[in-house]
Amino acid sequence: MELAKKVLSKVPWQDRLVASIAHQTTGAMTIDIYSFEEAVNFLKSCRTDYSLDELLMRGSSATINYLDLNALASWIGDVLGDSELSQAIREVVGGESENPLLIFREKVKPVLELMEQRLAQCKGKLSGTP
Amino acid sequence: MKGHMGKILRVNLTNKTVKTIDTKQYEEWVGGHGIGSAIFWDLVASQLPISPYDPKNVVTIMTSPLTGTLAPSTGRTEVQGIGLQSYPIEWFTRGNFGGRFGMMLKNAGWDGIVIEGKADKPCWINIVDDDVDIADASDLWGLDAWETQEEIWRKVSGGKFGKWIETSTGRYTTQRPAVLTISQVGELGARIASLVHDAGNAAGQGGFGGIFGAKNLKAISVIGAKGAVEVADPKALFEAWKWAIENYRGDIETRPSKTPSAFGAQPTQGFWGVKEKNMRPSACAVCPKACRAKFRSGIANESQCVEFAYYSWAVSARYGGPTIELNKAADLTQKYAINNYELLRILVYLRTLNAMGVLGKGKAIDTDLPFDILGTAAFVEELIRKIIQGKDIGLALREGGVRAAKQWGRLEQDLKTGVLAYPYWGCPEHGYDPRTEAEWGYGSILGERDINEHDFNFFVYWYPLGFMATGNFPISAEECAKICSEKLIPYTGDPFMLDYSDEGIYSEHFVKLVAWHRHYTRFWKQSVGFCDWMFADLVNAYGPNNRGLTPDGEVRFFNAVTGKNITFAEGMEIGRRIWNLDNAIWVLQGRHRDVVKFADYIYEVPFPSDYPLPMYIKGEWKFASAKGRKIDRAKFEDFKTKFYTLEGWSTSSGWPTRSTLEALNLKYVADLLAAKGKLG
Numbered sequence: 145m146e147l148a149k150k151v152l153s154k155v156p157w158q159d160r161l162v163a164s165i166a167h168q169t170t171g172a173m174t175i176d177i178y179s180f181e182e183a184v185n186f187l188k189s190c191r192t193d194y195s196l197d198e199l200l201m202r203g204s205s206a207t208i209n210y211l212d213l214n215a216l217a218s219w220i221g222d223v224l225g226d227s228e229l230s231q232a233i234r235e236v237v238g239g240e241s242e243n244p245l246l247i248f249r250e251k252v253k254p255v256l257e258l259m260e261q262r263l264a265q266c267k268g269k270l271s272g273t274p
Numbered sequence: 275m276k277g278h279m280g281k282i283l284r285v286n287l288t289n290k291t292v293k294t295i296d297t298k299q300y301e302e303w304v305g306g307h308g309i310g311s312a313i314f315w316d317l318v319a320s321q322l323p324i325s326p327y328d329p330k331n332v333v334t335i336m337t338s339p340l341t342g343t344l345a346p347s348t349g350r351t352e353v354q355g356i357g358l359q360s361y362p363i364e365w366f367t368r369g370n371f372g373g374r375f376g377m378m379l380k381n382a383g384w385d386g387i388v389i390e391g392k393a394d395k396p397c398w399i400n401i402v403d404d405d406v407d408i409a410d411a412s413d414l415w416g417l418d419a420w421e422t423q424e425e426i427w428r429k430v431s432g433g434k435f436g437k438w439i440e441t442s443t444g445r446y447t448t449q450r451p452a453v454l455t456i457s458q459v460g461e462l463g464a465r466i467a468s469l470v471h472d473a474g475n476a477a478g479q480g481g482f483g484g485i486f487g488a489k490n491l492k493a494i495s496v497i498g499a500k501g502a503v504e505v506a507d508p509k510a511l512f513e514a515w516k517w518a519i520e521n522y523r524g525d526i527e528t529r530p531s532k533t534p535s536a537f538g539a540q541p542t543q544g545f546w547g548v549k550e551k552n553m554r555p556s557a558c559a560v561c562p563k564a565c566r567a568k569f570r571s572g573i574a575n576e577s578q579c580v581e582f583a584y585y586s587w588a589v590s591a592r593y594g595g596p597t598i599e600l601n602k603a604a605d606l607t608q609k610y611a612i613n614n615y616e617l618l619r620i621l622v623y624l625r626t627l628n629a630m631g632v633l634g635k636g637k638a639i640d641t642d643l644p645f646d647i648l649g650t651a652a653f654v655e656e657l658i659r660k661i662i663q664g665k666d667i668g669l670a671l672r673e674g675g676v677r678a679a680k681q682w683g684r685l686e687q688d689l690k691t692g693v694l695a696y697p698y699w700g701c702p703e704h705g706y707d708p709r710t711e712a713e714w715g716y717g718s719i720l721g722e723r724d725i726n727e728h729d730f731n732f733f734v735y736w737y738p739l740g741f742m743a744t745g746n747f748p749i750s751a752e753e754c755a756k757i758c759s760e761k762l763i764p765y766t767g768d769p770f771m772l773d774y775s776d777e778g779i780y781s782e783h784f785v786k787l788v789a790w791h792r793h794y795t796r797f798w799k800q801s802v803g804f805c806d807w808m809f810a811d812l813v814n815a816y817g818p819n820n821r822g823l824t825p826d827g828e829v830r831f832f833n834a835v836t837g838k839n840i841t842f843a844e845g846m847e848i849g850r851r852i853w854n855l856d857n858a859i860w861v862l863q864g865r866h867r868d869v870v871k872f873a874d875y876i877y878e879v880p881f882p883s884d885y886p887l888p889m890y891i892k893g894e895w896k897f898a899s900a901k902g903r904k905i906d907r908a909k910f911e912d913f914k915t916k917f918y919t920l921e922g923w924s925t926s927s928g929w930p931t932r933s934t935l936e937a938l939n940l941k942y943v944a945d946l947l948a949a950k951g952k953l954g
Contacts, residue, residue, distance in 0.1 A: 157629040164883050167546075168736045169728055169807070170583040171705015173622075174882065175591070178629055188594035196748070199740040205546040208743050210883070244884065245742040 148269035151224050151262065154179045161219045163211035168204050177211075180224060184263050186211060187256040192249040210248055213237045213255055229262050275301050276506035276837045277339025279383050282309070283406060285399060287489055288329055288391030292406045297385045305338030305385070307368060307800035308852045310354035313388055314366065315855060318356075319946060322862035326356040326364045326481075327463065327488045329392035335379075335454070335494070336387075338803035342380035342503040342559070344511055345831040346518070347808035349558030351376035351477075352800055355389075356863075357723075358465040358481030359613070361676045361700025363869070365722035366859045368800065369477030371454075371469065372558035373576075375496065376803070378452035382498025393490040396461075400430065401496040405442040411492040419457040419470040419611040426453050426495045445499035455493035456483040457611040458662050463487045464672035466620075466661075470611040474566065474576030474604075475558070478613040479701070479723055481674075506837025514830035522823045524816030542567040544578030544807070546586065547601040563807060574601035581607055584618035585654060588625075592649025602651035610658050615724070619695055619702035620675045621657075624667075626693055632684075633667075639682050641667045676700035692875035699723060708876050710885040710900040711735055712779040716788045719870055720917060722860060727795045729810040730758075730787070734774065737813070738886035738897035749813065749820055751888035752895035757813050762790045763825055763843050774887035774900065780909040785916045790846075796856070797849030798828050851938045854930055857923070858943045861952045867914055867928035876905050924954025 155178050163186055166172040177183050190209040199206045214237055221230030236254045241247040282295040295313070303312045317332050324330050333355035340348040349372050357367035379387070382403050396411035414422050430451045431439045438446050453471060460467035460483030467483025468476045486492070505511055541555035544565030552570035557563065566576045574581075581604040582596075589600045607614050627633035628645050635642050643666070647653045660668030670678040676696050679685040688694035695703040698719040704726060708715020711734065717725045733754055741747045755769035762771060770783035771790075778784055798804055811822030825842035833839055857865070881904070886897040918925045922934030931954040935944040947953040 157626065157631070160629065162882065165587055166736075166739055167579075167583055167705065168732070169544075170580050171703075171731075171735070172707075172883065172885065173587065173618075173705055175587050176626065176629065177591075182591050185591055185594040189590035189596075194743075196740055196744045196746050199743065200737065204543050208739050243742055243745065245739070246745045249743055 145269055147226060148266035151180050151226055151266045152270065155223055159219075159223045161211070161216065161223075163209070166208040166210070168199075168206070180220070180259070180266075181263060183211075183216065183219075184256070184259050187252055187259065190248075190252055192252055208245065210245060212244065213248060213251055214240065216255070226262070229258065232258055275304070275339055276504050277341075277343060277835045278305075279380055279385050279503065281384060282313075282336075282386045282388060283384050283401065284388045284390070285406070285408065286390045287393040287397065287408065287491060290393070290408050292408070295388065303852065304797070304801050304848060305341075306336045306350075306352040306803050307354065307796060308848065309386060309801070310334035310336045310352055310368075311852055311855045311859070314354060315859065315943070317388075317390065319859060319862055319943075322859070323864060324356065326358050326485060329390075329489070331356045331485065333389040333482065333485055333489075334386060335389070337376040337380055337385055338801060339503075340803050340831065340835050342377040343505050343835050344515070344560055345835055346515065347558070347561045347563065347805035348803040348831075349373065349376060349561055350803045350805055351379070352803070353469065353477045353480070353482050355480075355482065355485060357479075358463075358484045359479060359616075359674060359701060360722060361674075363699075363864050365699065365863060366856070367480045367722050369469070369480040369482050370800065371471055371475045371477040372561075372805065373452070373471045373475035374559045375452040375454055375471045375475070377559040378449070378496050378498050380498065380503050381500060382496050383500045384496075384498075387494065389489065389491065392488065396490050396492050398426065398491070398493040398495065400426075401494070401498075402430070403441040403443045403445070403498060403500050411490075414492045415461060416458060418609045419455050420473070420609050422455045422457070422493055423453045423472070426451060426455075426493060430495060430497060439497070441497070441499045443500055445501075447497060447499040449497060449499075451495040451497040453493050453495045455611070456486045456491075457609065459610055459612055459658075459672070460484055460487040461492070462662070462664070462672060464661065465674045465677065466613045466616040466672065468611045468613050470608055472576060473568075474574075474578070474581065474608045476608065476611065476614075478615065479726065481613070483611050483613075505835050507834045510834035511831065514827070514834050517830065518823055518827055522811065522814055522817045522827075541565070545574070546579065546582035546596075547574045547577065547604060548596050548598050558805070561805065561808070563805075565807060573598070574604045577601075577604035577608060580614045580618065584614045585621065588621065588649040588653075590649075599649065599651045603654045606651060606654050606658060610662070612658065612661075615702045615704065616674050617654075620671060620678070621654075623675055623679070623688075623694055624657075627684075639667065643667070674700065675702060686874075689873040690875060690878065692873075692879045694873075697873050697876050706731055706735060707881055707885075708872055709881040709903045709905055710774075710887065712774060712784065712905075713787055713791055715872065715876070715905075716784075716913070716917075717791050719872055720788065720914075721792065722856075725791075725795070726806065727791065727799070728806055729791060729794065729812065730772075733813040734772065734887050735885070738888070741897065742886055747897075748815060750895065751897050753820060754813050754888050755890075755895060757821055758787075761812050761821070761824055762787070764846060765790055770890060772888050773890040775889035775891055775898070776903065778890060780906070780913045782916055785913065785920050788917065789920055792853050793846045793849035795849070796852040797845050801848070801852065802828070802832055802845075804828065851940065854921075854935060854938055854940060855943060857921075857928075857930055858935070858940070858947060861929050861947060862950060865928065867918070867926070870914060870928060872905060872910075877907050877910075878904060880904055927954055929954030 541564035555564035633639040759769040771787040814822035
């Protein structure tokens, strides 16, 4: 219960998680994430199936979103206190990479699945439903 | 010059007089920005510095000789004057908008409009061919940008689309007037107010909406039936199109998985909202890209790009992706004619201050903004309501992010940390941080605003990001550098212009890149009118050997329309002349190299994310990241010195010298600067 409350709480500014969204013509902006649910929503909003063709069309609506998945794992463990989920994410991600963008594209779906499961568990715990 | 209609409308709102300027008087400046700067100099320079709110501030709205012809992507109209947005000095600046206004103005027989003075009460300008009336706007004042246009359509063309109206020249048209208007936000003289035309064409930067409001000018309406723009060589114009399509567009149906052409992208690509079933592409006049869309629902018509991006992060945080709230939020910025980039950075700033515990109910910056509904259109609407009513934090926010932060006593600290992402001249950061994409940041700080010019950005920023995201690298950094070295007339033969490494961005090579960019955009885009989403076309996977149609394309279209026979280099020289004239105006406003500096965070805070760029490192070209970079103060000062040297300006002040100005046939500019003690 305590863990569920902590996972679903909003964190203060200094403990925020930083992600980024890049558009072709509006550039890259950092996104501050203040809660686990916001992190889930960020990952949900990341489309990773754009072809190179779609990405590079001039004036394209495609975005390249990015969140350092190892930093996410650390944040979940250190700030939210969910060491089990943190470890599970690290196992999926498999360490640092020379091309973090490509790794993000490959790993975001399995990471999101884990996080959505946890989100449902925590919400269920707080509402008293299994 | 063919393409010109021959006259520019000159309206004095104080005296309520209407005169004409013979376009031939300014033909050497070609059109758009060139003519705007030249007219501004003639009418205002000797009186500088003045406040942007001063009735002596002149606003010019200029087309180009290509506007209204079949030259592709030339539907833009350039707006200039002393703006409200920049800080601490309100620079002479520019904005630009698309749509059909420029074409309609030409069809009415006008090349542009010059607005002087200040009306004693709200008015609007009604142009019907040669007839120009300064009409009472008391029934328009208080309306938003869309309501205003609908009311003017009713007044001028009976309100019914397709109804015939007769103009003063005995001609007939079923067109609705093209209207450029402000909303209530502009009426208040707000610095974040933009000018809007039709559903979603806006001149956002500069705060010209507030300038219109300060002049008691609600809107300009134009309907033209005088006829088409005369083209010198129609056959050459069609052949230029054919050449561009055959060589640079590629087959949309069989497009290989390489970088698509700028010339002929798929329609509605600029629309980033939630698509509906009943939608169709929408384009500015004579543009093959049709980057916008229109919907049966009427929601998000003609909005694109930042009109969604300013709020998409918040909608996604709330809903896990875009929803119809995003489309509604786009509409709010058009309806209320507000600068989207300001809104973007203001929203992020407010959210950050709220998370820090500094802003909110009962906090140091007290506001009842409902952050629990951030991500809904209702949140944006509430914020805009506060701005219009001048209540809560709304009054401060009318002044823009930087001045609001100053009022709250946070400007210095938040510019030091980057919490307030306004890197140059109090203008919001576009997404291409000076610490990374230096040509953008340098061009902005050496000019007067966020440049919003994607000529290099397309392939130095987005290409490598896309390549990395897919693990597919069809074009190398070295090839991009080589192509630029061939195309950047008159600085050909130097591939190191494209070196964005830690050493490269302070080099003599990079100086040339920045100077090329300033001169190219001043002429070929802001004066000739080519749209930023089409030109420049430098690196293009559908062109021969990955090469785009710049520099040949611009010249082909320009010469076909005007009947001139200029070279690309000659156009660049006109651009250099315009750039020098603009600098002279800024000097009269207070420009000196000592004030040309970025916000502190650009020098003090390492850039936090990966940002791949072409770099030449240890004898090898590669796409490498600028993560962790800061701009070195001393090295940037040295860069400025090199830049001023290349431009022929004094290295101690950044002021143009007499020899440079006279070589550009600007002796009269040198004489005035000398009289004011500001010659380099």
